[in-house]
Amino acid sequence: MTTKRNPEPVDVVIVGAGAGGATAAKVLTEAGLKVVGLERGPWLKPEHASGDELKYLNRNFIWQDPKLKPRTYRQNDQEEAVITNFSATPQVVGGGTTHWGGMVPRMAESDFKLRSLHGDVPGASLVDWPITYDELEPYYTRVEWEFGTSGLAGANKWEAWRSRGYPTKPSPLSQIGRTFATAMAKMGHSTFPMPQGMVTEPYRGREPFSENGFWQQYPDPGTGKSSTLISFIPDAIATGRYDLRSDCYVSEILVGSDGRATGVRYQDEDGDEFVQYAEAVIVCGGGIETPRLLLMSTSSLFPDGLGNGSGMVGKNATFHQYSFSVGLFDKEIHDPLYGWAGHYMSLCSFDFYETDESRGHILGSLIFPSMIGHPINWSFPGRPSWGPAAKDADRDFFNHSMKIGMLLHDMPVESNRVDLDPNVKDAWGLPVARITHTPHANDFAHERWQVAKNGEILEAAGASKVIPVNMERITGNTSHELGTARMGDDPSTSVVDRWCRSHEVPNLYVFDASFFPTATGINPALTIMANAWRCADRILQVDRHDWKKR
Ligand SMILES: Cc1cc2nc3c(=O)[nH]c(=O)nc-3n(C[C@H](O)[C@H](O)[C@H](O)COP(=O)(O)OP(=O)(O)OC[C@H]3O[C@@H](n4cnc5c(N)ncnc54)[C@H](O)[C@@H]3O)c2cc1C
Structure with a gap:
């Protein structure tokens, strides 16, 4: 040096x-x-x-390489912190x-x-x-x-006043968005187009977003994604x-x-x-x-x-923390035009955002549906990860599933x-960040309630099986x-x-x-x-x- x-x-x-x-x-x-x-x-x-x-x-390629830039995590002061890629x-x-994901x-x-x-x-x-x-x-x-951005002013009935609408119209509704909308309406709930960091029309020299699955976790080779x-x-x-x-x-x-x-x-x-x-x-x-x-x-x-x-x-x-329920459907629920809609979120709901103490907790979260994951990395608890059983699961579930997620409004x-961290250094010889975190009791109550509710929505959407995926601890997955x-x-x-x-x-x-x-x-x-x-x-x-x- x-x-x-x-x-x-x-x-x-x-x-x-x-x-x-x-x-x-x-x-x-x-x-x-x-x-x-x-x-x-x-x-x-x-x-x-x-x-x-x-x-x-x-x-x-985009996440911190934990060998060069590690972080450590423990739940409380009594535990020894371990190296993780926490909150990559x-x-x-x-x-x-x-x-x-561009949700704004x-x-x-x-x-x-x-x-x-x-x-x-x-x-x-x-x-x-x-x-x-x-x-x-x-x-x-x-x-x-x-x-x-794109969105529809006034569509979220819970939103406060706004002085101006969005510069471009809402993003196209995916098949998963349509499935979610139908189920929510059946249950008497409201939905609205997800405000997105994308332009859906030519805007200030930028080309509109072209619908594809390579959205969340991928940079955009064009100019549609903001x-x-x-x-x-x-x-x-x-x-x-x-x-x-x-x-x-x-x-x-x-x-x-x-x-x-x-x-x-x-x-x-x-x-x-x-x-x-x-x-x-x-x-x-x-x-x-x-x-x-x-x-x-x-x-x-x-x-x-x-x-x-x-x-x-x-x-x-x-x-x-992002938690969700997965719904498995007998029929394919994917748009024939846009086979893999990936992690592009077109619709959401604020109906569970404001506190309702009859739910047994305070606070609430935005909820939104999406595909189950990326073609190689998709998963749900119990999914076989190797060999013919994994291939069978790909065929049987990948195009037959969706999830409805929530963002924990954590205390x-x-x-x-x-x-x-007093013990771990990065590749430059500097001490790394150590995260110490135990969820509050309200976090667990809020998360369990919302994941169960998301499961009910999936059932209303016609899922033949619902798998809740609950948090045990915070992983920094958002x-x-x-x-x-x-x-x-x-x-x-x-x-x-x-x-x-x-x-x-x-x-x-x-x-x-x-x-x-x-x-x-x-x-x-x-x-x-x-x-x-x-x-x-x-x-x-x-x-x-x-x-x-x-
Ligand atoms: C896959 C993914 C999907 C997401 N989707 C959404 C979404 O849909 N909506 C949403 O609102 N948010 C989303 N987020 C979260 C959002 O990206 C972050 O909350 C936001 O970017 C944080 O902004 P920031 O300014 O705090 O830090 P960042 O945007 O993370 O910027 C911090 C920058 O500082 C640099 N830096 C750090 N330390 C140093 C140093 N010592 N010297 C020099 N540079 C340094 C880092 O390299 C980094 O580029 C997503 C994140 C990920 C990873």
Whole structure:
């Protein structure tokens, strides 16, 4: 490793170029700030995209290779943590949005005030968000239009007010969506087109999405699927003020003797080490890597990690476990035109989202149907995995099955956390993130109830057999890593303020999924991007003038 000349200082350095980081880069550069983005992963080009399931799902092309970038997991402090690929999220330019499912629902108004609604739930650390839906709404709308989305305004009867509809019409209904809609209507429930990060009509020079199964877990060789890679990053680069460096791994945030952040230390792909100085640092490494980086950034002023005087960095981690019921059908339920609809979700329901205490739990989740899985990796409990029996199962079940899933609206619990593993290091010799997590009793009650309900819907749809697939523990199977740098007004119980600025370091910000004060029961990326835009606006209006005054 050599140290070469450090690059020129800039206004802002952003760690990570995923959902939060790329949004901030777009907003700040379009307003005239000079920004350097440091992304540890590669910059994939359209020619890297394909439907190669083995490459994408089995050979760690997009997931962290656990030999190079391990994480460890344990259920509680008494257990020894074991190496896993917990919450594998693509580490590439575009971050998790590059290979995602693209579901972009808005939060419900109730999500912002769970503490007011439910009080002090024993064993949980429920709080209200310091902001309201009304404050976020203008930014939801901006992201929906700038990012490129599809949906039908007003179709979700539970959604709060919106100032504008979607830029493109809803995505086409798959055969599985139709099956779900019929069953839900039979049971007196409502459904609506899944708001999607895709454009379904020509939009701002982009071609519409062409229906295919290689959706979730695959990047799009075209421009129909929205990601920050094809929308916000090109916007920021077009300003000439976004210097995005891929394959650059940030290992430390540096602070001066005045307690302000001065920049970051990073290694490029050749192992050369640099310091990028900046007026401000925005951390957007994701809900696991961000607390890890803060905890690794120790100094005499911040011996327990940067911005961690309250000890709250990494705590209250939630992970939205995905659980489901599988329905097996006697007849094929696949669209003859689109044989393999893959993980493309066209319809969903909010009918079980709001709390109904007669169910025996509080909170609820978005539910949505999908195919059972990818052709090689599909599975359900008891499916033979090898030989003629596996082939028989492929033939008998693959085109005869669907599942209805849910996202666990998990309770924040202070002891559920991300910290540094004292024993395990990554290939760069740095301590890895250790996840300690035990689900709250409400999580189990909510999950069991919803999976059973999803089974009833499958029966109403005509399934001859229903297999519930319940969680035993959290596995990080949604890559929704939330809450580890909690946003709040009280510095003793949160890490960042209502503008996602560190309570302790005035020019340090966290704009990724870590800021969520509570989990919600929906996919988080639209909210991450809307919030990043809101907080970047605050930098432009207020904070940047303070930096210059010093
Ligand atoms: C298969 C899949 C499907 C998904 N489907 C959906 C969906 O349908 N809807 C939805 O809302 N969400 C979905 N998600 C989740 C969504 O992608 C994430 O919640 C979202 O991308 C998180 O945004 P973020 O800004 O917090 O972090 P990310 O988008 O993960 O970006 C963080 C970036 O920071 C980089 N980084 C981390 N540490 C460092 C470091 N030290 N130095 C330099 N760079 C660093 C990482 O490489 C990464 O690129 C899905 C995720 C996956 C994996």
